[in-house]
Amino acid sequence: MDKSAAHAFVFAKASGMLSKSFVGNRFLSIFQEKKLQDLWKLLFEDEVPLLPEYLLAQTIEKKAEEVFVSDFTQLLSYYAKPDPVLVQLLQVYEYNNLKLISSALMNNKTQMPEIIDLQSFSILDYSKWPDIKKMTENTVFAWYDTIPKVKELKTRDHALDVQYIRSLWASVQRLPAAERAPVQAFIKEDIVIQNILWALRLKYYYGYDAEAIIPFLAGLKDNPDEKDILAGPAVQILDKEIDSFADWKDWEYKRFLNRHEPDEIWSIDPKWVAQAAEGYLTKKALKNFRKYPFTAMVLVCWFKVKQAEVSYVRTAVQALRLNVSGEELSEYMT
Numbered sequence: 001m002d003k004s005a006a007h008a009f010v011f012a013k014a015s016g017m018l019s020k021s022f023v024g025n026r027f028l029s030i031f032q033e034k035k036l037q038d039l040w041k042l043l044f045e046d047e048v049p050l051l052p053e054y055l056l057a058q059t060i061e062k063k064a065e066e067v068f069v070s071d072f073t074q075l076l077s078y079y080a081k082p083d084p085v086l087v088q089l090l091q092v093y094e095y096n097n098l099k100l101i102s103s104a105l106m107n108n109k110t111q112m113p114e115i116i117d118l119q120s121f122s123i124l125d126y127s128k129w130p131d132i133k134k135m136t137e138n139t140v141f142a143w144y145d146t147i148p149k150v151k152e153l154k155t156r157d158h159a160l161d162v163q164y165i166r167s168l169w170a171s172v173q174r175l176p177a178a179e180r181a182p183v184q185a186f187i188k189e190d191i192v193i194q195n196i197l198w199a200l201r202l203k204y205y206y207g208y209d210a211e212a213i214i215p216f217l218a219g220l221k222d223n224p225d226e227k228d229i230l231a232g233p234a235v236q237i238l239d240k241e242i243d244s245f246a247d248w249k250d251w252e253y254k255r256f257l258n259r260h261e262p263d264e265i266w267s268i269d270p271k272w273v274a275q276a277a278e279g280y281l282t283k284k285a286l287k288n289f290r291k292y293p294f295t296a297m298v299l300v301c302w303f304k305v306k307q308a309e310v311s312y313v314r315t316a317v318q319a320l321r322l323n324v325s326g327e328e329l330s331e332y333m334t
Contacts, residue, residue, distance in 0.1 A: 210238035
């Protein structure tokens with residue numbers, strides 16, 4: 001079918017899938033289940049596998065992600081030539097596959113780790129395992145042709161993250177002018193927030209200062225400054241004190257901050273900020289999904305919403321494993 005017909009078909013198909021998703025008003029139901037077996041029945045049509053609890057937990061998380069990726073690749077298949085930005089969104093899993101493979105090889109594993117199969121959208125040649133040079137040959141990963149040493153892994157992973165972000169941003173610019181603005185605005189804010197969250201984690205958990213954090217941000221250039229459109233907002237928070245609410249009260253994203261009570265000791269909570277940010281972006285994606293029908297924005301938003309659903313499933317699984325109250329978790333996440 002031509003692109004206009006594909007847009008219309010995909011919008012209808014994606015709308016149907018989204019109506020059954022555990023997001024928006026339906027996400028709370030994930031956290032109301034009392035057992036992993038009940039969560040499986042809620043999420044999937046297959047029979048509950050007879051597995052020990054820890055394996056069932058892993059299987060639920062893996063299956064939720066596989067179903068998401070399979071559904072997205074199916075939606076892309078309705079286009080003769082999907083927009084590059086949609087393919088690039090999906091490639092985040094190929095980048096993660098390469099990280100898993102390189103880590104396995106670095107640790108002398110003889111069996112290839114479990115990966116997310118992107119089917120026709122795969123880049124790596126998995127048949128060449130364990131030869132990483134041949135697996136990446138003639139691909140955008142061709143530079144990744146050796147097994148990293150332990151001290152190199154963090155740097156290699158960061159290089160992959162930056163490559164992914166810059167490739168995603170470049171793919172947005174290839175959209176037709178009439179469709180580009182809303183997609184660009186949404187993806188820009190998503191990247192900006194991911195940079196902020198990464199900066200917060202490095203600052204809070206590892207005590208990194210601004211000089212140490214900046215090289216780990218994913219901007220349009222290496223060592224981005226405050227003017228970088230993708231990493232600049234993260235650079236701007238690096239001088240804020242993590243235990244001073246006064247430093248954050250006028251922040252652009254103050255809506256993400258954990259609660260502050262006068263005269264109480266306060267410190268920013270990166271986990272709280274991340275959950276609030278995910279909720280904010282998911283709500284925006286749900287709104288924009290129907291605001292821009294028959295454009296690439298539909299699947300950009302669909303992808304973000306379903307990513308959030310997988311995240312909720314993962315959180316619910318962990319809560320059941322740790323006997324954390326579903327009510328307590330759902331309140332924390334809203």
